[in-house]
Each structure stands twice: as C-alpha cells, then as structure tokens.
Amino acid sequence: MSTATSADTTIRGGEVVIDGSVVRADIAITGGIVTAISSSSIDAPHVIDAQGCLVLPGGIDAHVHLSPAELADGSYPWVDDFESGTRAAAAGGVTTVGNITFPRPGEALADACRRVAEDVRAQAVVDVLLHPVVTEEQHLDPGELTALQELGQTSIKVFATLGAFQTRRRQYYRFMAEAGSRGFLTLVHCEDDELIGHCTASLFERGLADFRHFGESRPDAAEEAAVAQLIAFAEVSNTPIYVVHLSSRRALTACSAARARGVPVYVETRPLYLYLTEELLQREDGAKYIGQPPLRRHDDVDALWAGLRFGTVDTVATDHAPWTLEQKLEAGTSLERLRPGVADLETVRPMLFSEGVLTGRISLARFVELTATNPARLFGLYPRKGTIAPGSDADLVIWDPDETRVVDGSRGESRAGYSPYDGTSVRGWPRDVLSRGEIVVSGGKVTGRSGRGRLPARGSSSPR
Ligand SMILES: [Zn+2]
CATH class of the missing domain: 2.30.40.10 (Urease, subunit C, domain 1)
Structure with a gap:
C-alpha cells in the first residue's frame, strides 16, 4: 500500500x-x-x-454477440449493437466484452476485426475484444494469425458444429496448434454436428419437430462427444482450448479429467445453465429459453455449481445473443426455425452474486475470479484488467x-425487452x-x- x-x-x-x-x-x-x-x-x-x-474489478464477459451496424445483406443478426449491448454491460458491472466476430464471405479474419472495430469505436460505452470466427478454408493460414497479432487480438473461435470443421478437421487442428504456439486461445463451440443432425432428422420422421423437443435434438451425449474430440486434440498437441457455454455434467467431467492430467482445457459456463432446467421448454412460451446447447437437468446444474466452487469451471460468460420476445416466440415454432440465445449482460453478475455469493455456494473471491480475473488471464488482459492494483x-x-x-x-438496456429471469x-x-x-x-x-x-x-x- x-x-x-x-x-x-x-x-x-x-x-x-x-x-x-x-x-x-x-x-x-x-x-x-x-x-x-x-x-x-x-x-x-x-x-x-x-x-x-x-x-x-470491472467484469469481463468474454463471450457476447453484438451486431455490427448491419450485415452485408443489410440485416441485423441480433437486436443489440455495440451501443445498447455495452450499455447493458455497464449497467451490470461489466467493463469489457469479448465479441464473437463473424467474417463476411471471402473476408480475412483481420479484415473482419478491422470492420467491426469501427463499430466499436463509434458505439461502444465500454471496452471490447474480438474473437474472429474461422469459417472458411482461406482462414487456415498462419498469415491470418500474424495479421491478428498486429491488431492486438489473440484469440480465434471455432464451431465444431460447422461443416467446414467436420470436413477439414486436420487443417483446423494444424491451424489451432499454430495459434496456440503463438499465445492465442481458441474458443470452441462443442456439440457434435453429425449426432445433432441424426437426432433432429429422427424427431422430424416421428413428427416431433416442435420446439418442445429441442433438448432431444441436442443431447448431452453430443456435447460430451465433441468435447472429447477437442480434448484429444489439445492433449496430443498441447494446444490450449476454451470450451464455451459448457452445459452438462458429462462434458464437465470429461474436461475436469483432462485438466487433471495436464491438458490445457479451460471451461466457460453460461448463466442459463446455472438457474434454469429443461422443464421450462415444455411451457407454451418455452421457446424464449432456447439457447445452444439446450437447458439441461437439475443434476447438470448441480455439477456446474460444484465446478464454479472448486475451480473446474473457469469463467461465467453470457453468450449474450439477444432477440425480442416476439422474435423468439414467433421463430420457435419448429426445430427448423429457432432463434437461439438470450440477453444476459445486465444480469450475469448480479444473479451470480445473489444466487452464488449470498447463498454461500461460491465465495466472493471466486465470484471475482469467474467474472473478471480468469477471463483477463485467459484473454491476454491481465494485469491491465481483471484485478485492482x-x-x-x-x-x-x-x-x-x-x-x-x-x-x-x-x-433494461438491452433491446431484447425481456429477461429469462x-x-x-x-x-x-x-x-x-x-x-x-x-x-x-x-x-x-x-x-x-x-x-x-x-x-x-x-x-x-x-x-x-
Ligand atoms: Zn456464442
């Protein structure tokens, strides 16, 4: 002092x-x-x-989806832009958000970051980091990583659910290993796309295509299978991976076991999975709770809280992907027409404090680690952010x-106009x-x- x-x-x-x-x-x-x-x-x-x-310390929500001013086709994928989204963040005590940044067709990762950075500089109320999404074969080039480093961005996002990943796993692995060797962290959405496709087709064949069957279309086995695949890669290549929005006991058990044998796998969970369970999907307005992966069972909720408490879960991030209630319910009529995601930036820290710290389920120190210090370390911002020093x-x-x-x-500040809570x-x-x-x-x-x-x-x- x-x-x-x-x-x-x-x-x-x-x-x-x-x-x-x-x-x-x-x-x-x-x-x-x-x-x-x-x-x-x-x-x-x-x-x-x-x-x-x-x-x-100001909160760091490492996983949000705020829309750039507009997409190439003039549409808006989510209802919050960097203005309303970062106002919601600020109101909830979050001073840095990590935005998943989708390139336009043919666009390089660094160019996507440059384009979105202009929206950030025009609109954002708090600070932003960018995770560009690897969507095309042309992205799988070490030159892309060099360009990102020059911009000061040191993470990439990969969807195991995207066809490009499934058909080019070897090239993706090589690229992710190169990224890891340069100090990048790779965020991975872990659900097995082929299993989801199989489950969904089977539900359609049986006439069960209503949103109430959303959980069956994306079972925890599909999450566990994808997590296992990515852990195996992280293990053989010693490449760090960050599993986003982990939702199930089975997937967490796989990650914890890998971590115990020294595999660099880090785990994020999302508030939805800490407070809500699958029964809600049976309600008439159940579509408003839809996110990917789906809500799970009480046993999964218990496992995630234990993970928060004992350190096998590293961060709580929102995956803030907001829609209005009208959009959610209108789209939610069928498994083919869904709008996954909810607004959560304003509530992530207050809910975790109220339901976690004040109930004694996690300590105040863990609360700060999960919502500030750990994401700062993982995403190359520590000790500039994530601590008071x-x-x-x-x-x-x-x-x-x-x-x-x-x-x-x-x-609230989000244009969603409703909260799942x-x-x-x-x-x-x-x-x-x-x-x-x-x-x-x-x-x-x-x-x-x-x-x-x-x-x-x-x-x-x-x-x-
Ligand atoms: Zn997301």
Missing part, C-alpha cells in the same frame, strides 16, 4: 476485493489508471464515497450488496461503474458516452 500525491479521483472507504481478500481501502486514480491503494485516506479533487459498498486500468465497480431489485427486462428478486447490484477512470454508471443509471469504448491490445493468453 502506498499514498498517491496527485490523484484526480479517489474511491473512498469501500471494501475492496484484492487477490481474494477484502480490505477497507481508498483507491487513487490518475489518468484512468489505479495509482495507489491505501488503508489511509487519499485526497483528490473528485471523491466517490464507497462506504457500505464492495469495490470490485497499481498500474491497472481503473475499471471498477462500486457494488451495493444490499440493493434488491426484481429483474424486469422491459426496463424476469420476476426474480436479486440482491446486490452495481451502484457506480468506472471504465478507465471515467464514470459510465452512476447511481445505477448508465451515463457513459457511446464511442468511448476501446479495443485494448492484448498479450498472450496466460492462464495461471
């Missing part, structure tokens, strides 16, 4: 979460950077009183642990949020300016 002499802002008297412990301290901020943390009072022209509140970006959340609100997506009473919300020292949420209201968000240059993935 040290004393700053020239701070422009002080956060005073909060309970600051640092490296897993809670200390009462003042935090000095100068030029957007934390310059000192002190148990004695730090003076500054601007003082934010944090007494009675926790002070947490001298020299770190002043991405800080003044968290009121006693504020109770009932979730109401119609009043509508009606749930949640205790513990961000009061004020700072992004690089600037107040972007004040008294629970988003005040940050669109277009202030940046794309921080990232280093190598450095999991602990």
